[in-house]
Every structure is written in structure tokens, then in C-alpha cells.
Amino acid sequence: MNNRILQSLSYGLYAVGVKGEKYPTACIVNTVFQITSSPMMVAISINHANYTNECIKKQGEFTVSVLSENTSGAIIGALGFNSGRESDKLQNVRHKILREGAPVIQEDICCWFLCKVRDSIETTTHTIFIGELTAGSEKITGTPMTYKFYHDVIKGKSPKYAPTYVPDNEPAGDVYTCKICKYEYDNSLIPFEELPDDWTCPICGAPKDVFIKKNNETTEE
Structure with a gap:
């Protein structure tokens, strides 16, 4: 079986924000999907090793900022290839902090929403958090960035802990x-x-x- 067949599935690109121990933080994810419309609920998938996973379990809330095709690749790099455990990933990223303490990205996003965790499911490597929307933006602007756009146009790659990460079968170089x-x-x-x-x-x-x-x-x- 070709281990890349699941890359034919459609994905978006999102920044999941949380209240951290020292400062708010966020990470890039591609797995956010709607569960129900009444109440409005979504599910996200976060690797066990991610600091964001730990923070969601402690705080019980998270934000989702829907990235657009105009969102800078530098924002994706800052949030997707750094650790929020010891560094302030949002230091050079324009954002706002909600009263709940979670951040919302303000760099050419389409929209954002705040979720309260209602349930979770543990898999071998990831936690699936199911959250109910409690707040969100009034307007939707721009064109949402797809994972295909990220790979084909921005020429980005999947971080190691992304659900879609596929290790290279070739010997790794420097x-x-x-x-x-x-x-x-x-x-x-x-x-x-x-x-x-x-x-x-x-x-x-x-x-x-x-x-x-x-x-x-x-x-x-």
C-alpha cells in the first residue's frame, strides 16, 4: 500500500491558540472539522507531544484562526516549526488576546472562533478535542488556505507531529x-x-x- 494515499484527502490550515503557563501560544494544525451545527461543535487533532495539547487539557478552551491564502508563510513557520514550551511564538506575530487568555491571530486570517472543550478522545499519538463554539468573528474574509495550496504554492512541508506527516524513505541528510x-x-x-x-x-x-x-x-x- 502507498503510505501517501491519505494525502488525497482535503485539509485546511489553521492556528490553534491556547493560554500557556508563561504566555499565550499557538500552533499550526490541518485537522479541524465540524461535528454538529446545533450546538455548533468542531473537532481538532493535536499530537500528544505538542505543548498545545497540554495547555488545552489544563485550560479546557482553545481558539481556531482560519488562515487565508494571504497569510504569510513566515507566520506558519513561526507557529508550526517552533516550540511554545520555552519560547514566545507570538512575539513577532500580530494577534489579540481574548478575555479567556487565548490568542487570536490577526495576520490576514479569514475568521476565528473560541471553543469550550466538551469531550476528547485519545489515540495512540494524538488527542481529538471536541469543542463547542462560544464566540467568534462577525465577518469572513479572504479565501481559506488549503493544505494543497500550502504544499503546491508556498512549498511548505508537514511538521513532524502533524497528522499528515510522512517520513522520507530516503536516508536523511544534514x-x-x-x-x-x-x-x-x-x-x-x-x-x-x-x-x-x-x-x-x-x-x-x-x-x-x-x-x-x-x-x-x-x-x-
Whole structure:
């Protein structure tokens, strides 16, 4: 069986925000879907290793910001390839904090909503949180970003803990990390050193010379 067949399914791209221990934080997810219309309920899937998972279990609430095709790749990189456990992922991201303490992204999003956790289901690697909408934006603007758009147009890749992550079957090469958005380049077919000098980060557009070689470490969002 081809282990990439599930990539034919449709996904969006979202920022899930939570109230953290030190400061509010958010991570990028592609699994948000509606469960019922009355009451209005959605489900999201968050990896057990993600800091966001821990915060949702403690706070019982989360926000969802629906990213648009105009949302900067740098925002996706900052929220999707960094850990909120020790760093302020929202430091350079325009956002607002709701009275519940959870953040809402304000960088060209389509809309946002706040959810109260009503139930959860544990899988081997992820928690599926089922939340009821308790607040949200009045307007919907722009075109929602799909995961296909993210891969085909922005040329982004799935973070290690994303539900759609598929490990490369080729031997891994050296990993180089963008100092701006933390995107990791680990293409086993084209070594980083062999990329042309005018190559830029597919997420934030930073030049090649801002990348640094890193050790293979685990990143928790």
C-alpha cells in the first residue's frame, strides 16, 4: 500500500491558540472539522507531544484562526516549526488576546472562533478535542488556505507531529534550519550545500545564508 494515499484527502490550515503557563501560544494544525451545527461543535487533532495539547487539557478552551491564502508563510513557520514550551511564538506575530487568555491571530486570517472543550478522545499519538463554539468573528474574509495550496504554492512541508506527516524513505541528510521561521531543510536528494546561492526559504523567503546546520532534535509545539 502507498503510505501517501491519505494525502488525497482535503485539509485546511489553521492556528490553534491556547493560554500557556508563561504566555499565550499557538500552533499550526490541518485537522479541524465540524461535528454538529446545533450546538455548533468542531473537532481538532493535536499530537500528544505538542505543548498545545497540554495547555488545552489544563485550560479546557482553545481558539481556531482560519488562515487565508494571504497569510504569510513566515507566520506558519513561526507557529508550526517552533516550540511554545520555552519560547514566545507570538512575539513577532500580530494577534489579540481574548478575555479567556487565548490568542487570536490577526495576520490576514479569514475568521476565528473560541471553543469550550466538551469531550476528547485519545489515540495512540494524538488527542481529538471536541469543542463547542462560544464566540467568534462577525465577518469572513479572504479565501481559506488549503493544505494543497500550502504544499503546491508556498512549498511548505508537514511538521513532524502533524497528522499528515510522512517520513522520507530516503536516508536523511544534514538538517539546516532557517533562523527566521525555523523551517527545516532535510532533502536527502539535494544536499543543502548544493542548492543555488539565490535559493530562499520556502516558508518566509529568507536567503540561504541565514540557515544553520542543526542536530537532529525533537521539537514540541
